[in-house]
Amino acid sequence: MSTTNFSANAAHFDYIIVGAGSAGCVLANRLTASGRHRVLLLEAGGRDSNIWIHIPLGYGKLFDNPKVNWLYKTEPEPELNNRRVIQPRGKVLGGSSSINGLLYIRGQHEDYDHWRQLGNAGWAFKDVLPYFMTAETQQRGADELHGVGGPLAVSDVSEPHPLCEAFIEAAVQAGYPRNDDFNGPKQEGAGYFQLTTKNGRRWSTAVGYLRPARKRPNLTVISDALATRVLFSGRRAVGVEYRQGNTTHTAYADGEVILSGGAFNSPQLLQLSGVGPAQLLRDHGIEVIADMPGVGHDLQDHLQIRMQYRCTEPITMNDVINDWRHRYAEGLRYLVSRKGLLTIGAGYAAAFIRTRPELATPDVQVHFLIFSADAAGATLHPFSGFMASVCQLRPESRGFVHIKSADPAVPPAIQPRYFTAQLDRDTIVAGLKALRGIMNQKVMRQYIAEELQPGEACVSDEDFLAFSRATATTVYHPTSTCRMGSDPNAVVDERLRVHGFERLRVVDASIMPTVASGNTNAAAVMIGEKGSDMILQDAAASAPMAMSA
Numbered sequence: 241m242s243t244t245n246f247s248a249n250a251a252h253f254d255y256i257i258v259g260a261g262s263a264g265c266v267l268a269n270r271l272t273a274s275g276r277h278r279v280l281l282l283e284a285g286g287r288d289s290n291i292w293i294h295i296p297l298g299y300g301k302l303f304d305n306p307k308v309n310w311l312y313k314t315e316p317e318p319e320l321n322n323r324r325v326i327q328p329r330g331k332v333l334g335g336s337s338s339i340n341g342l343l344y345i346r347g348q349h350e351d352y353d354h355w356r357q358l359g360n361a362g363w364a365f366k367d368v369l370p371y372f373m374t375a376e377t378q379q380r381g382a383d384e385l386h387g388v389g390g391p392l393a394v395s396d397v398s399e400p401h402p403l404c405e406a407f408i409e410a411a412v413q414a415g416y417p418r419n420d421d422f423n424g425p426k427q428e429g430a431g432y433f434q435l436t437t438k439n440g441r442r443w444s445t446a447v448g449y450l451r452p453a454r455k456r457p458n459l460t461v462i463s464d465a466l467a468t469r470v471l472f473s474g475r476r477a478v479g480v481e482y483r484q485g486n487t488t489h490t491a492y493a494d495g496e497v498i499l500s501g502g503a504f505n506s507p508q509l510l511q512l513s514g515v516g517p518a519q520l521l522r523d524h525g526i527e528v529i530a531d532m533p534g535v536g537h538d539l540q541d542h543l544q545i546r547m548q549y550r551c552t553e554p555i556t557m558n559d560v561i562n563d564w565r566h567r568y569a570e571g572l573r574y575l576v577s578r579k580g581l582l583t584i585g586a587g588y589a590a591a592f593i594r595t596r597p598e599l600a601t602p603d604v605q606v607h608f609l610i611f612s613a614d615a616a617g618a619t620l621h622p623f624s625g626f627m628a629s630v631c632q633l634r635p636e637s638r639g640f641v642h643i644k645s646a647d648p649a650v651p652p653a654i655q656p657r658y659f660t661a662q663l664d665r666d667t668i669v670a671g672l673k674a675l676r677g678i679m680n681q682k683v684m685r686q687y688i689a690e691e692l693q694p695g696e697a698c699v700s701d702e703d704f705l706a707f708s709r710a711t712a713t714t715v716y717h718p719t720s721t722c723r724m725g726s727d728p729n730a731v732v733d734e735r736l737r738v739h740g741f742e743r744l745r746v747v748d749a750s751i752m753p754t755v756a757s758g759n760t761n762a763a764a765v766m767i768g769e770k771g772s773d774m775i776l777q778d779a780a781a782s783a784p785m786a787m788s789a
């Protein structure tokens with residue numbers, strides 16, 4: 241067991257949070273609200289001052305910016321023709337909520353009932369719903385499933401678009417219901433997305449949660465600070481070592497150390513700290529504090545495959561962006577009215593569909609976009625175009641995150657092992673065929689000059705699978721690498737405490753037992769809310785633990 245020499249001069253806090261992302265900013269706000277606890281929030285990235293963070297459409301400009309993005313890539317993926325798939329992650333205050341596509345989807349009620357069914361008490365839909373609602377300020381007002389008054393603004397798209405209207409109508413003609421609230425009683429159907437925006441601006445957790453908390457004297461935020469190691473006294477977490485520039489600092493937690501570094505970095509930091517698969521740690525010369533084979537395992541992610549279309553009419557975003565007059569007019573419209581193309585996120589309309597009638601809930605999500613490009617963040621096509629992607633909601637493929645070096649600055653190996661499960665391949669093929677069925681409806685056909693990708697020659701299941709292997713990419717939803725559960729590979733218990741340790745929790749997307757059926761930011765914020773509540777409850781219950789006044 242490694243024991244650390246504690247420096248009397250190092251800073252002491254009650255809680256140290258590693259990572260100011262979707263969950264970390266929630267924790268920073270909630271844990272400091274009473275004024276009773278001193279909290280240190282460490283963030284590897286810098287301030288969220290880049291203007292493109294705050295203009296929703298600016299999302300496309302953040303994909304290759306190392307100042308706000310870790311710019312990870314997977315290892316070569318054997319079932320995707322050995323291609324390396326991009327894995328952007330936010331490295332800035334707000335984390336991935338500062339660079340994400342702004343789509344607000346909670347997942348299905350059944351996801352959380354399944355988490356409960358796996359043995360995680362307190363995580364059924366009825367248990368997590370209050371946290372989704374506490375977080376939210378829903379533009380449409382409060383009802384039994386939605387909240388107002390919370391720090392996370394959720395808004396409708398600023399205006400409808402003819403292509404989206406046609407897509408939604410085509411989905412209805414193809415036999416799917418219309419759905420005006422994917423976060424309502426049922427997820428199934430086609431409709432418009434809602435976005436984490438307010439008055440046409442991005443509502444990251446840095447904006448919604450951290451900004452109002454920053455003036456509190458009991459919150460210390462240190463950005464450009466890479467946590468390099470959790471410090472232990474036996475099996476008790478007592479602090480964190482972090483690096484700013486070339487200087488290494490130490491901070492101590494009299495209460496708890498909370499890891500909120502996200503699905504890649506939280507397991508990486510545990511492994512660097514001696515908590516993980518013993519052989520992996522030994523291979524890199526790291527002293528093993530606990531042999532935990534589950535740390536970094538069970539990586540799940542949503543894979544998406546895009547179909548692209550040339551449009552018959554100049555009504556797509558390509559037409560606006562590729563013409564300077566339209567571009568300036570849109571810019572002006574945004575400044576004056578906060579409406580228009582600059583307010584849209586990574587999708588405009590969506591469809592949640594079941595690829596097999598015997599399924600209880602949708603297994604595929606379609607993102608419909610009113611522009612076309614060869615890759616995320618790439619220049620838009622020089623002609624009128626649009627796209628729709630298919631993503632499988634509950635993949636069975638499982639991958640891993642493994643350190644490649646004892647040096648914390650070296651990115652870990654990320655291997656989602658996409659498409660290694662037969663179900664995943666079958667579902668994507670069925671989803672693509674269902675999407676083509678929607679696009680073939682008359683109301684949509686009027687806008688299709690040509691199916692560019694995969695093209696009319698793609699007909700058989702083998703064709704669709706080959707197309708998928710050649711072009712599939714992530715929807716940016718890695719989860720489950722510090723999975724919650726009680727089996728031997730689980731990393732945290734249902735109160736998000738790392739098994740076998742004291743005063744150490746993981747609170748971020750990595751704890752999801754299975755990836756939520758939808759976009760994962762809302763769930764990460766909910767985990768931050770619920771995690772904060774559990775931490776404060778435990779602190780109150782363990783009094784007289786010396787929390788500072």
Ligand SMILES: Cc1cc2nc3c(=O)[nH]c(=O)nc-3n(C[C@H](O)[C@H](O)[C@H](O)COP(=O)(O)OP(=O)(O)OC[C@H]3O[C@@H](n4cnc5c(N)ncnc54)[C@H](O)[C@@H]3O)c2cc1C
Nearest residue numbers: 259261262263284335336341342343467502505749759761
């Ligand atoms: C490009 C992109 C598009 C997406 N689109 C959507 C969408 O439209 N809708 C949606 O719901 N979800 C979307 N997501 C997913 C969603 O944003 C994430 O699931 C969610 O933000 C994860 O939250 P988190 O708290 O687990 O991690 P993050 O928000 O990633 O936060 C982790 C934070 O920890 C910091 N950190 C990591 N390691 C260290 C360390 N050692 N020391 C200090 N700091 C550290 C990171 O820099 C980061 O700020 C998208 C994600 C991306 C990347």
